[in-house]
Amino acid sequence: MDWAENQLRHLLQQTWSLEDRRKILKSHKIKITNLTSLSAEPVVQTVTKKSKKKHVEAVPPSRKKIKEAARVYPQPLTKFGLLQPEYNVSTTLARNISEQGYYIPTEVQLAALPLLLGGLSQDEPTMKEKFATRNDIDLLTVAPTGSGKTIAFLIPLIHHLSRNRDKAERHVSAIILAPTKELVSQIVVEGRKLCAKTGVHISAMRKGMSLDASSNAFDEIALHEEPHGGDEEPSNTEMSSVVKSDILVSTPLLLSNSISSKKLPNVKHLILDEADVLLDPLFRDQTLSVWNACTNQSLRTSFWSATIGASIEDLVKAILATRQRSVSTTTPPAPLIRLVIGLKDTSLPNITHRLIYAATEPGKLLGLRQLLHPTSSSSASTAQSPLRPPFLVFTQTITRAIALHSELRYDIPLPAGGSSRIAVLHSDLSDSARSDIMTRFRKAQIWVLITTDLLARGIDFRGVNGVVNYDIPTSSAGYVHRAGRTGRAGREGGVVVTFYTKEDIQYVKPVANVIAASEKLRDQQQQLKSPGQGPSNHDPKFHQQQPQPRIQKWLLDALPNVSKSDRQRLKKRGIETRRSAPLATNTTNNDASQTKKQKREIRQARISTKSGFDRKMEGRKRGAREGSKKRKEMGVSAEAEGNEEGEWGGFED
Structure with a gap:
C-alpha cells in the first residue's frame, strides 16, 4: 500500500525546469522579484593591470541585469490537487479546499501558494522535506480584484498553524487586518470553511472581546456565531462563553484600541488585506500600533491589494528594516518578495x-x-x-x-x-x-x-x-x-x-x-x-x-x-462642492461665510429633480407648519399664565 501511495505521489508531482517555469510565469503575466536583493548595493571590484601599473574599476552591472538577477521563478502550482503531495498539506485541509470547488488555481494562487508554502529553496532537492514547516519570506502581492487573494493567504496560514499549533494552550498566533467590518466578516466566513475540522479556529474582532494580557488570548463572545451583529453590549451570560482563537480578523481601529500598549509576542503571522489603505495616512497609525505590538522575532508579514504604489512599497521596506535593526540577532532578515500579476493599477480586461x-x-x-x-x-x-x-x-x-x-x-x-x-x-x-x-x-x-x-x-x-x-x-x-x-x-x-x-x-x-x-x-x-485567424491588422475589415x-x-x-x-x-477631500452639498430635502444654505459663487455651486451639486420654485414652496409650507406648532405651544402657555392671574375685571373708571 505504501508503494502504491508513493507511486501516486510521484505521478502527481511535477518538477518544471527553470526555462519551463519562466515560460509559465510569463504566459500568465506573473512577475516575482526579490526586493531584498534588488535593494542591495552592487559590489564593484577593483582590477589591477600589472603591465600598466594602474587600477581600473570594473563597470557596475546595469539596472536591467540587477533586476533580472533579482527575479524569482518558483515551481508553479498548476492544480490544487498538488498541495498534498508537494507541500504535505493535511488531508483535512485538502478536502476542505476540494469541497469549496477549488481545482485550478488563479494566477495569484499559482504563484503565491508555492512561495508561502515552500519559501525560496525550491531549487534544492534536499530541502523538499522542509517545505511543510517553512514560511521564511515576507510577501507583497499586487493582483487584480476578484483574483482569489483571500484564498491565497488563508491556505498557507491555516496549513502552518495546524502543523505548529500548541494544542495544550490556544492563543492568537495570526492577525489579519482589513479596512472595513464587511471585509472582516467575509474573510472570517471564507476562513471557517477552510478551517473546518483542522483544529484551527478563526474569529472576528467584535465589541465585547477583550485581551487577556497573561496569555495574549482574545476572549470571544461566541465562536460559532456569524461575524456580524448589532451594537448592543453583550450580556453577562454571553460573556461567560470564553473561546480562544488561533486567527483573529479585525479592523485596525478596533484592535489597536483593544490592545492599547500591550504586546503580542505569540503572534507569528500578520496579514494586511488591502494594504495600501491600511498603510494610508487614514489608517496608518492604527495599523502600525498593531504591527509594533507583534514583537515576535519570527513574525512573518504579507501585504495584499490590487493597487500598491511605490510609496507604500518603500514604507513597507523601511518598516521591515527598522524592525530588523531593533532585534538583537545575527540571523539575516527574511527576504521581501514582490509578486505582481498583470499590470499595476489596471482594471480587469473582462x-x-x-x-x-x-x-x-x-x-x-x-x-x-x-x-x-x-x-x-x-x-x-x-x-x-x-x-x-x-x-x-x-x-x-x-x-x-x-x-x-x-x-x-x-x-x-x-x-x-x-x-x-x-x-x-x-x-x-x-x-x-x-x-x-x-x-x-x-x-x-x-x-x-x-x-x-x-x-x-x-x-x-x-x-x-x-x-x-x-x-x-x-x-x-x-x-x-x-x-x-x-x-x-x-x-x-x-x-x-x-x-x-x-x-x-x-x-x-x-x-x-x-x-x-x-x-x-x-x-x-x-x-x-486566436492568433493567425481572421483578417490582419492591415486589413480594413479588421478594424x-x-x-x-x-x-x-x-x-x-x-x-x-x-x-x-x-x-x-482630490484623494483627501474629493470634489469640494459635493462635500458641502445639502440633502435633496433641504432648501436653503444660510452659511454667511460662503460667497454667491460657492452657494450656486452647492445648489448645482444637489441631487434632486425638483425645481427651485417647488423646493421654495415646500420650504414655506414646512416653515408654516413649524410656525403653527410653535404658536400653539405658545398659546397654551400664555393661556396657562392668564388663568393663574385670575379673571379680568374690566377697565377702571
Missing part, C-alpha cells in the same frame, strides 16, 4: 467600461434613470448591452448616498418590489442594519445598492452585473477597486459606468487612462486567444470587426493632466 459625460448633476440623475429604465430605442441606437441588476452605485459622501436613495427609492414599480429593491449602505448605519442589507443584496432581494467607498474594496459580490460611479472616484486606484466589484473570478459581462460633469473634467484623466489600459489589455488577450474602444484617443489628448497637488487634494 469588464466593459463606459465613461459618460453628463454635464450637470441633473444630467447624471437622468443618465442613472435611463440605466434603471432602458428603452428599446436607446439601447438599439447605442448598440450597448443594458446594465442589468443587481448593481452597485457609488457616491462620494454619505449625505449624497442618502439623497440619491431618497430620489430613486420609488423608481422601481410596485409589482417588481417597489422601494424594497433599492437600498443605501454606509458607515453611519448600525452593524445589524449593515449586515441585514448585505445579506439581502447577496440574496438578490435588493437590486440597486447605493453606497460609498465602504464597499469599494475586497467585498466579493459574485452576482453583481455592474457598477455605476455616480460620483467619480478620488483616484485611479479607487476606480480599479470600485470596478472590481463586478467581473469577479473571471466572470464575463460586467459593466462599469462612470458619469462625469463639467466640474470633473480636470480630474477625470486618471480614470480614462485606467480604462484605456484595460481596453488595450483586452485586445491583446483576444489576439493571443470594422473590432469593437470601438470606449476611450477615444482624442479624448485622452484633450483631457487635462492632473497635477500632484490636485491628486492629493
Whole structure:
C-alpha cells in the first residue's frame, strides 16, 4: 500500500525546469522579484593591470541585469490537487479546499501558494522535506480584484498553524487586518470553511472581546456565531462563553484600541488585506500600533491589494528594516518578495467600461434613470448591452448616498418590489442594519445598492452585473477597486459606468487612462486567444470587426493632466462642492461665510429633480407648519399664565 501511495505521489508531482517555469510565469503575466536583493548595493571590484601599473574599476552591472538577477521563478502550482503531495498539506485541509470547488488555481494562487508554502529553496532537492514547516519570506502581492487573494493567504496560514499549533494552550498566533467590518466578516466566513475540522479556529474582532494580557488570548463572545451583529453590549451570560482563537480578523481601529500598549509576542503571522489603505495616512497609525505590538522575532508579514504604489512599497521596506535593526540577532532578515500579476493599477480586461459625460448633476440623475429604465430605442441606437441588476452605485459622501436613495427609492414599480429593491449602505448605519442589507443584496432581494467607498474594496459580490460611479472616484486606484466589484473570478459581462460633469473634467484623466489600459489589455488577450485567424491588422475589415474602444484617443489628448497637488487634494477631500452639498430635502444654505459663487455651486451639486420654485414652496409650507406648532405651544402657555392671574375685571373708571 505504501508503494502504491508513493507511486501516486510521484505521478502527481511535477518538477518544471527553470526555462519551463519562466515560460509559465510569463504566459500568465506573473512577475516575482526579490526586493531584498534588488535593494542591495552592487559590489564593484577593483582590477589591477600589472603591465600598466594602474587600477581600473570594473563597470557596475546595469539596472536591467540587477533586476533580472533579482527575479524569482518558483515551481508553479498548476492544480490544487498538488498541495498534498508537494507541500504535505493535511488531508483535512485538502478536502476542505476540494469541497469549496477549488481545482485550478488563479494566477495569484499559482504563484503565491508555492512561495508561502515552500519559501525560496525550491531549487534544492534536499530541502523538499522542509517545505511543510517553512514560511521564511515576507510577501507583497499586487493582483487584480476578484483574483482569489483571500484564498491565497488563508491556505498557507491555516496549513502552518495546524502543523505548529500548541494544542495544550490556544492563543492568537495570526492577525489579519482589513479596512472595513464587511471585509472582516467575509474573510472570517471564507476562513471557517477552510478551517473546518483542522483544529484551527478563526474569529472576528467584535465589541465585547477583550485581551487577556497573561496569555495574549482574545476572549470571544461566541465562536460559532456569524461575524456580524448589532451594537448592543453583550450580556453577562454571553460573556461567560470564553473561546480562544488561533486567527483573529479585525479592523485596525478596533484592535489597536483593544490592545492599547500591550504586546503580542505569540503572534507569528500578520496579514494586511488591502494594504495600501491600511498603510494610508487614514489608517496608518492604527495599523502600525498593531504591527509594533507583534514583537515576535519570527513574525512573518504579507501585504495584499490590487493597487500598491511605490510609496507604500518603500514604507513597507523601511518598516521591515527598522524592525530588523531593533532585534538583537545575527540571523539575516527574511527576504521581501514582490509578486505582481498583470499590470499595476489596471482594471480587469473582462469588464466593459463606459465613461459618460453628463454635464450637470441633473444630467447624471437622468443618465442613472435611463440605466434603471432602458428603452428599446436607446439601447438599439447605442448598440450597448443594458446594465442589468443587481448593481452597485457609488457616491462620494454619505449625505449624497442618502439623497440619491431618497430620489430613486420609488423608481422601481410596485409589482417588481417597489422601494424594497433599492437600498443605501454606509458607515453611519448600525452593524445589524449593515449586515441585514448585505445579506439581502447577496440574496438578490435588493437590486440597486447605493453606497460609498465602504464597499469599494475586497467585498466579493459574485452576482453583481455592474457598477455605476455616480460620483467619480478620488483616484485611479479607487476606480480599479470600485470596478472590481463586478467581473469577479473571471466572470464575463460586467459593466462599469462612470458619469462625469463639467466640474470633473480636470480630474477625470486618471480614470480614462485606467480604462484605456484595460481596453488595450483586452485586445491583446483576444489576439493571443486566436492568433493567425481572421483578417490582419492591415486589413480594413479588421478594424470594422473590432469593437470601438470606449476611450477615444482624442479624448485622452484633450483631457487635462492632473497635477500632484490636485491628486492629493482630490484623494483627501474629493470634489469640494459635493462635500458641502445639502440633502435633496433641504432648501436653503444660510452659511454667511460662503460667497454667491460657492452657494450656486452647492445648489448645482444637489441631487434632486425638483425645481427651485417647488423646493421654495415646500420650504414655506414646512416653515408654516413649524410656525403653527410653535404658536400653539405658545398659546397654551400664555393661556396657562392668564388663568393663574385670575379673571379680568374690566377697565377702571
